Amino acid sequence: xxxxxxxxxxxxxxxxxxxxxxxxxxxxxxxxxxxxxxxxxxxxxxxxxxxxxxxxxxxxxxxxxxxxxxxxxxxxxxxxxxxxxxxxxxxxxxxxxxxxxxxxxxxxxxxxxxxxxxxxxxxxxxxxxxxxxxxxxxxxxxxxxxxxxxxxxxxxxxxxxxxxxxxxxxxxxxxxxxxxxxxxxxxxxxxxxxxxxxxxxxxxxxxxxxxxxxxxxxxxxxxxxxxxxxxxxxxxxxxxxxxxxxxxxxxxxxxxxxxxxxxxxxxxxxxxxxxxxxxxxxxxxxxxxxxxxxxxxxxxxxxxxxxxxxxxxxxxxxxxxxxxxxxxxxxxxxxxxxxxxxxxxxxxxxxxxxxxxxxxxxxxxxxxxxxxxxxxxxxxxxxxx
Amino acid sequence: xxxxxxxxxxxxxxxxxxxxxxxxxxxxxxxxxxxxxxxxxxxxxxxxxxxxxxxxxxxxxxxxxxxxxxxxxxxxxxxxxxxxxxxxxxxxxxxxxxxxxxxxxxxxxxxxxxxxxxxxxxxxxxxxxxxxxxxxxxxxxxxxxxxxxxxxxxxxxxxxxxxxxxxxxxxxxxxxxxxxxxxxxxxxxxxxxxxxxxxxxxxxxxxxxxxxxxxxxxxxxxxxxxxxxxxxxxxxxxxxxxxxxxxxxxxxxxx
Numbered sequence: 049x050x051x052x053x054x055x056x057x058x059x060x061x062x063x064x065x066x067x068x069x070x071x072x073x074x075x076x077x078x079x080x081x082x083x084x085x086x087x088x089x090x091x092x093x094x095x096x097x098x099x100x101x102x103x104x105x106x107x108x109x110x111x112x113x114x115x116x117x118x119x120x121x122x123x124x125x126x127x128x129x130x131x132x133x134x135x136x137x138x139x140x141x142x143x144x145x146x147x148x149x150x151x152x153x154x155x156x157x158x159x160x161x162x163x164x165x166x167x168x169x170x171x172x173x174x175x176x177x178x179x180x181x182x183x184x185x186x187x188x189x190x191x192x193x194x195x196x197x198x199x200x201x202x203x204x205x206x207x208x209x210x211x212x213x214x215x216x217x218x219x220x221x222x223x224x225x226x227x228x229x230x231x232x233x234x235x236x237x238x239x240x241x242x243x244x245x246x247x248x249x250x251x252x253x254x255x256x257x258x259x260x261x262x263x264x265x266x267x268x269x270x271x272x273x274x275x276x277x278x279x280x281x282x283x284x285x286x287x288x289x290x291x292x293x294x295x296x297x298x299x300x301x302x303x304x305x306x307x308x309x310x311x312x313x314x315x316x317x318x319x320x321x322x323x324x325x326x327x328x329x330x331x332x333x334x335x336x337x338x339x340x341x342x343x344x345x346x347x348x349x350x351x352x353x354x355x356x357x358x359x360x361x362x363x364x365x366x367x368x369x370x371x372x373x374x375x376x377x378x379x380x381x382x383x384x385x386x387x388x389x390x391x392x393x394x395x396x397x398x399x400x401x402x403x404x405x406x407x408x409x410x411x412x413x414x415x416x417x418x419x420x421x422x423x424x425x426x427x428x429x430x431x432x433x
Numbered sequence: 434x435x436x437x438x439x440x441x442x443x444x445x446x447x448x449x450x451x452x453x454x455x456x457x458x459x460x461x462x463x464x465x466x467x468x469x470x471x472x473x474x475x476x477x478x479x480x481x482x483x484x485x486x487x488x489x490x491x492x493x494x495x496x497x498x499x500x501x502x503x504x505x506x507x508x509x510x511x512x513x514x515x516x517x518x519x520x521x522x523x524x525x526x527x528x529x530x531x532x533x534x535x536x537x538x539x540x541x542x543x544x545x546x547x548x549x550x551x552x553x554x555x556x557x558x559x560x561x562x563x564x565x566x567x568x569x570x571x572x573x574x575x576x577x578x579x580x581x582x583x584x585x586x587x588x589x590x591x592x593x594x595x596x597x598x599x600x601x602x603x604x605x606x607x608x609x610x611x612x613x614x615x616x617x618x619x620x621x622x623x624x625x626x627x628x629x630x631x632x633x634x635x636x637x638x639x640x641x642x643x644x645x646x647x648x649x650x651x652x653x654x655x656x657x658x659x660x661x662x663x664x665x666x667x668x669x670x671x672x673x674x675x676x677x678x679x680x681x682x683x684x685x686x687x688x
Contacts, residue, residue, distance in 0.1 A: 344549025344574065344577050425521040429521075429556070
């Protein structure tokens with residue numbers, strides 16, 4: 049118990065200095081965790097994607113839609129099990145700040161292709177039976193306090209007018225990675241309305257989603273689908289759902305790289321601050337270290353005292369930082385709403401935070417410990433007096 | 434060299450009688466093996482292309498149970514000589530044998546082990562660990578031994594009682610007076626029952642009354658426990674308590 053007690057007492061000899069250092073580490077580790085979580089959230093959609101699903105879109109751009117008639121041809125491609133389609137709606141709920149994803153989907157095919165959306169049977173039946181029906185994810189419903197039976201008005205930005213939907217069901221995710229912050233309603237309702245109001249814009253789908261029989265055939269099936277529409281007026285680009293999601297992520301790649309860089313810079317900065325603290329601490333105690341050595345303690349013992357103190361402070365700050373990350377992430381997720389649906393501190397992030405704290409402690413102590421171990425006893429003793 | 438007049442106890446109280454010593458500080462009796470034997474020791478520092486001598490060809494013996502005061506003006510090399518004897522510095526040339534061991538030849542790690550078992554240090558500014566209590570400071574050298582907690586406690590209690598600080602065991606250095614701190618340092622120097630106690634200006638930071646107390650304590654350690662003491666001091670009154678005085682000037686023994 050001698051060494052732990054000595055280290056503990058030494059660590060809190062200058063309470064203000066140690067407290068400020070710990071606060072710095074808490075902030076740095078929490079910031080590191082938050083930034084890592086933001087990056088993770090960006091990739092959450094791609095990570096949750098199924099490898100047995102393909103997405104077909106216009107080869108020119110996602111902005112251009114595809115004829116609905118493609119569905120039948122896609123279904124005939126060897127390896128395709130089922131086809132569904134969806135349109136991005138882009139409506140505004142109450143005001144622009146309330147952003148969440150809204151899709152007009154083919155029913156029931158879309159729900160069949162996405163079994164991870166768990167909807168009670170009665171709510172599913174009610175949704176399928178109501179042309180104006182809609183379903184919302186649990187997270188989204190909780191955020192706005194929606195209940196089954198509520199009417200949800202959306203002001204269209206792509207499709208003008210106010211669209212009012214009857215909330216017929218609230219779905220849960222099959223696992224934690226499933227996004228439950230999306231709003232779905234019937235494609236038929238949208239399509240019929242558009243055809244009535246803007247005849248030229250009807251029977252168009254934003255994307256087709258296919259489930260395939262064998263995930264290993266994804267490349268071949270994708271190529272077969274695209275070949276089917278080669279040299280047509282609306283050529284297609286088919287890819288796995290994961291590649292499709294990563295395509296969105298890649299649009300923000302520079303930002304993500306910057307966030308990742310900043311997360312590591314934060315650690316490097318706190319490492320420098322901690323190293324300065326430990327250097328100052330060790331310099332003040334050269335006389336004591338010399339006394340330890342004169343009494344018979346080894347150079348290694350002196351180095352170990354510094355390492356233990358540094359690592360102890362860093363790990364304490366790290367653990368507090370990790371603990372602080374969870375409420376911070378929760379508050380942040382609540383504030384940003386459903387922009388980043390998978391905003392959750394992962395175990396990997398926690399492990400990285402802990403490793404970062406440990407590295408900060410070890411690196412910060414390295415030079416002071418080396419110097420203290422090497423300092424000659426007679427020189428160290430001169431520091432006293 | 435004349436012996437110091439103020440021995441705390443008679444020769445029979447020491448484990449070893451005080452041997453006759455020549456004017457140059459070397460023991461006269463060849464049959465008597467000195468505890469500390471210094472032969473041809475020099476110490477110099479090199480700054481750039483300049484060689485700065487600190488000690489020049491020193492020969493000195495200290496018998497077991499002796500109490501030697503190293504005296505001399507500032508910069509005469511007395512503290513350097515003490516550091517060499519204590520094994521916290523190494524000579525540039527020569528041989529230093531303590532209890533038969535040529536400590537100049539020991540590696541740093543072996544020297545640390547040797548110091549732990551053979552040397553007790555008393556410093557001018559006490560050099561106590563500020564985060565440890567008097568008890569913890571005295572116990573420090575015992576942390577390097579395999580003694581049980583109970584055995585350590587017994588020894589520390591005895592050492593603190595010896596220096597009259599049993600009631601201050603739980604006090605930290607900043608809660609003790611200078612004299613009390615030095616007594617804690619003496620207890621720490623004694624605790625591992627070292628062969629040799631080295632004291633560098635042990636009364637240099639104390640008032641006269643407290644200095645007398647500390648010197649009385651050192652004399653008791655020498656007389657009653659037979660501890661060999663080598664003490665550096667500027668103070669003639671302190672030096673008088675020793676059996677003999679060794680004078681250094683400009684790195685050379687002068688008597």
